[in-house]
Amino acid sequence: MSQTSKEIFRQLGLYSHIGMTSVFSVFLGLGFGYWLDYKVFDEKTAPYLTFIFLGYGIAAGFINLWKLTTRMNDEENRGDKK
Amino acid sequence: MEHPILFINVILELIGLPVPHTVVGHGLAEQLCVPYMTYTWLVMGFLIIVPRITMGNLEIMPGKGQNFWEIVVGGMEDFFAENMGREKARMLFPMLATFALYISVANLIGLMPGFMSPTSNLNITLAMTVIVWLTHHVLGFRYHGFNYIKHFLGPIPVLIPLMLPIEIISNIARLLSLSMRLFGNIMAKENLLTVLFMLAGAYFAPLPILVLGVLVSLIQALVFTLLAVLYCSQAMEEAH
Numbered sequence: 001m002s003q004t005s006k007e008i009f010r011q012l013g014l015y016s017h018i019g020m021t022s023v024f025s026v027f028l029g030l031g032f033g034y035w036l037d038y039k040v041f042d043e044k045t046a047p048y049l050t051f052i053f054l055g056y057g058i059a060a061g062f063i064n065l066w067k068l069t070t071r072m073n074d075e076e077n078r079g080d081k082k
Numbered sequence: 083m084e085h086p087i088l089f090i091n092v093i094l095e096l097i098g099l100p101v102p103h104t105v106v107g108h109g110l111a112e113q114l115c116v117p118y119m120t121y122t123w124l125v126m127g128f129l130i131i132v133p134r135i136t137m138g139n140l141e142i143m144p145g146k147g148q149n150f151w152e153i154v155v156g157g158m159e160d161f162f163a164e165n166m167g168r169e170k171a172r173m174l175f176p177m178l179a180t181f182a183l184y185i186s187v188a189n190l191i192g193l194m195p196g197f198m199s200p201t202s203n204l205n206i207t208l209a210m211t212v213i214v215w216l217t218h219h220v221l222g223f224r225y226h227g228f229n230y231i232k233h234f235l236g237p238i239p240v241l242i243p244l245m246l247p248i249e250i251i252s253n254i255a256r257l258l259s260l261s262m263r264l265f266g267n268i269m270a271k272e273n274l275l276t277v278l279f280m281l282a283g284a285y286f287a288p289l290p291i292l293v294l295g296v297l298v299s300l301i302q303a304l305v306f307t308l309l310a311v312l313y314c315s316q317a318m319e320e321a322h
Contacts, residue, residue, distance in 0.1 A: 006161075009301070010308060012301065013301075013305035028251050029251050056248055060248040060249075060255065063248055
């Protein structure tokens, strides 16, 4: 495999990961909040924890995106120096 | 996931072993004869026996078989080393290379009639993902000691209540997305092929899907390995 196609496959892997991770983060947050609200605290806190953890989930999706972008940026800079 | 004919099932039924006709069997004997288990063992056997036969004795002037395996193993090692450094790549090489070889072979055998991909079952992919997930956390604790916790706490102490749940959620999302992607892609390919074979098997209708299947199989194997490498190297590098 040449260097370019290797790089393309690498980026394909990294970027195809983004969509899934964001979606799963959001739903995990929502699900955890829902579980806390309706199973653990018996609807006493509903619907506040659901919304709080939904917020956490969305934030987690974005943090993942942020981390990946900074990482790619670092790698590009390192590549330039070589 | 129910293929028209799975040849291992036919053989097992001839011997007289109970082969379940649902996805999960009842009782130990049936669970051991579930197609994804038997085909996992087939892939394992393939990966143990075929290199033994084709490689022959290791020589200084490599023959055909040895050349091939040297390229495969050397290429993988270079690929890991690019992402995590030569020394760490050597340390983790057995695990990562096993994943790469196993997943690519397991994906590809599903393209042949009479075989199925063990990776089209969530049990197999989730098991592999749990291994990767636990390994990268264990490596993190080994390289940083208790300071590894700081990876999850964000840059400043004030942000801890915000960052800790976020990091935990995104960590569990890793577990899910890694296993679900491999499982989803391969199961989609398998089901599509099954349906096309049954509807239009006599003609060349499944051919484009077979071509796409080769591509998807290899890319998914590569992506799984790449992400395992990235998670491990992230856990091992210094916190910022």
